[in-house]
Amino acid sequence: MSFTNGHAHDSNGTPVPTHPLIISNKPHPTVNSFPVYSPATGKLLHHFSSASIDDADAALSSAQAAQPKWKTLPPSKKRDIFIKAAEIMDSRREELTKYMADETGASAPWGAFNLNLASEILRDVAGRISSISGSIPQTATEGVSALVLKEPYGVILAIAPWNAPYILGIRAIIYALAAGNTAILKAPEFSPMCSTGIVTSLQQAGLPPGVLNLLAHRPEDAASITKHLISSPIIKKVNFTGSTAVGKIIAELCGKTLKPVLLELGGKAPAIVWEDADLDLAAQECAVGSFEHSGQICMSTERIILHEKIAEEFEEKFKKAAAGFAPEGAEPPVLINSAGVAKNQRLLKDAVEKGATILHGNHEEGKGTKMMPVVVKGTKKGMDLFYTESFGPTVSVMTVSSEEEALELANDTEYGLSAAVFTRDLLRGLRMARGIESGAVHINGMTVHDETALPHGGMKASGFGRFGAIGLEEWMRTKTITFKD
Numbered sequence: 468m469s470f471t472n473g474h475a476h477d478s479n480g481t482p483v484p485t486h487p488l489i490i491s492n493k494p495h496p497t498v499n500s501f502p503v504y505s506p507a508t509g510k511l512l513h514h515f516s517s518a519s520i521d522d523a524d525a526a527l528s529s530a531q532a533a534q535p536k537w538k539t540l541p542p543s544k545k546r547d548i549f550i551k552a553a554e555i556m557d558s559r560r561e562e563l564t565k566y567m568a569d570e571t572g573a574s575a576p577w578g579a580f581n582l583n584l585a586s587e588i589l590r591d592v593a594g595r596i597s598s599i600s601g602s603i604p605q606t607a608t609e610g611v612s613a614l615v616l617k618e619p620y621g622v623i624l625a626i627a628p629w630n631a632p633y634i635l636g637i638r639a640i641i642y643a644l645a646a647g648n649t650a651i652l653k654a655p656e657f658s659p660m661c662s663t664g665i666v667t668s669l670q671q672a673g674l675p676p677g678v679l680n681l682l683a684h685r686p687e688d689a690a691s692i693t694k695h696l697i698s699s700p701i702i703k704k705v706n707f708t709g710s711t712a713v714g715k716i717i718a719e720l721c722g723k724t725l726k727p728v729l730l731e732l733g734g735k736a737p738a739i740v741w742e743d744a745d746l747d748l749a750a751q752e753c754a755v756g757s758f759e760h761s762g763q764i765c766m767s768t769e770r771i772i773l774h775e776k777i778a779e780e781f782e783e784k785f786k787k788a789a790a791g792f793a794p795e796g797a798e799p800p801v802l803i804n805s806a807g808v809a810k811n812q813r814l815l816k817d818a819v820e821k822g823a824t825i826l827h828g829n830h831e832e833g834k835g836t837k838m839m840p841v842v843v844k845g846t847k848k849g850m851d852l853f854y855t856e857s858f859g860p861t862v863s864v865m866t867v868s869s870e871e872e873a874l875e876l877a878n879d880t881e882y883g884l885s886a887a888v889f890t891r892d893l894l895r896g897l898r899m900a901r902g903i904e905s906g907a908v909h910i911n912g913m914t915v916h917d918e919t920a921l922p923h924g925g926m927k928a929s930g931f932g933r934f935g936a937i938g939l940e941e942w943m944r945t946k947t948i949t950f951k952d
Contacts, residue, residue: 485514486663488522489681491529492670497522501656501685506572506836507801515659517685520695526680527701530622530649533677538619538647540675542596545645549593552672553586556633556664563633563664570658571629572801572836577760584917585633585665588641591919595939596645610952617943619647620703620727624696626653626717628709629803630763632661634917635708640665640679642938643706651696654683657803693717698724704942705729708765711856711882711928729932729941731924733856734884735769736914737877739899742774744889746781748911754788756887756913757862758840761800763807765929766885766915769857770846771864772873778866782844785864786827789840793860799837802859808833811841811859814852818843818863821850826864854880870895874902884929885914905929 487494497516505512518526556563564578573581601616625639632655640650654662666681684692696702697720706729707717714732721728738756740749756768773781793800802808815830828841838860846852846863853863867873877886886905890896893910900908906925909916917923922933932941 483511483513485516486660487516488518488526488683489663489666489670490522490526490677491533491680492674492676495522495525499685501683503570503657503659505569506657506803507568509835512569513660515654515656515683517688518682518692519688520692523682523692523695524699526651526682527622527696527699529677529680530651531701533675534619534621534647534649537644537649537675537678540647542599546593546596548669548672548674549589549596549641549645552669552674553589553593555668555671556582556586556589559664559668563661566660566664567632567658570660571632571803573760574800581631581633584919585637588634588637588919592641592645592938595936599646599939599943606949612950612952614948614950616946616948617646618946619643620942620944621648622701622703623648623650623942624653624702624705625650626693626705626707626709627655627662629655629657629661630760630765632658633665636662636665638934638938639706639708642934643704643942644674644678646939646942648704648942649678651680651682651702653693653696654681656683656686656689659683694720697721697726702726706932706934707731711930714930729924729934730930731765731932731934732884732928732930733858733882734765734767734914734925734929735854735856735880735882736766736885736887736905737770737772737880737903738768738887738914739772739873739877739889740774740777740781741873741888741890741892741895742776743891743895744777745891745911746777746784749889750781750784750788752887752889752911752913753785753862754792756915757842758789758792758800758860759915761802761807761838762840762860762862763803763858764915766917767858768862768887768914770876771862772876773864773866774873775866775868778864782826782864785842789827789842793840799833799839800860802836802838805836807859808836808838811838811857811861814855814857815841815843815861818846818850818852822847823850823852823863848879856882870899870902874899878902878904881928882925883927884925885909885916887912887914906933 499517500514896910924933
């Protein structure tokens, strides 16, 4: 399902559609638009409407007007909308998969994972809506009673990224909506049709006008539109998933207006492989964790920390696993743009010049938006790759001799989003997990792990706040009412 408000033309003169924003469940065309290209082919896919300050104000007013009625809608009716939306997304799978493949270069398995989990999130949240409750605590004064209530904030701003557009787009809004808030979803400039798919699916399921509005804008308008939205007194809370650099700006803007914000930011995820680990399992999990979606996942494995006794054996198994993930002679995986390839090549070149060696792949290969996986050995302090998140198909292999050294290396980063430990000794795994400064640690599983039943978020420069199972609590505030009997 799509709407158009005119046509632009590609380099061959072929008309391409210009898709609108969505405000109050209606197509909202704008004066300006921006082009969206396929990272795989470079082809112009479409243009998308670009919001002005006036368009942002229209979305704010729409969400504010819709919130009181949405707040009081019975939980069962909200539940039915979410369940129906999941069914609609499932029925639109072919269309939604194409949006994701075209706009982000996603592989078929990554697209399927996104849509499967997006539907699961909708169904899971639908089942949690009726769990919202308050309490009646004992008070200090005889004859005085108290009620502790949970209520929605009001209107929230959700800013979601392109790399997992359905999972992260749904996650950014659905917990807040379930708690009785209304929302503005700010679509990523690389994948606005994926965001459109989310919003229109919920509309088709019966979401009332104004409860969820869709904005997007040209890259050059990002600062002004985002600042305007966050500064508006209508916005009561913000969530942002993306880079730490931008997250700091979002946090600063929220701080200036004393607005709470949930941030899920970058990562430099370590995977510790111990001497008693199942090396076949570890090699496969680390390969997927490192190279799924070309490493463009905030939880991607960036450091593999090996016990020295199994380092050589693991390296051989890992090279085979990496080769199977992207076989030699096959078309290289796609990154979102050429800047990502250039960044990874720059990091690898610096590491090699300072003494690191390439264990697998070729750090000088990579053209346009395409790059094969690269494994580098001997990354050390002083190399840019040691601390910088590559956000690409690059992983470092390092060797240690003790648990203390492994934990020190795992924690020697500003980030703390996800980590992994591979060992057959559960007590050791738990001991290491407690010692790693990370929002999640997965024992005998890859660092890339997301499911609806678990809270998800980071610490340190990876952000604060949690999506997932406790997500409803994130989007409700506590109010105390006392009264004399």
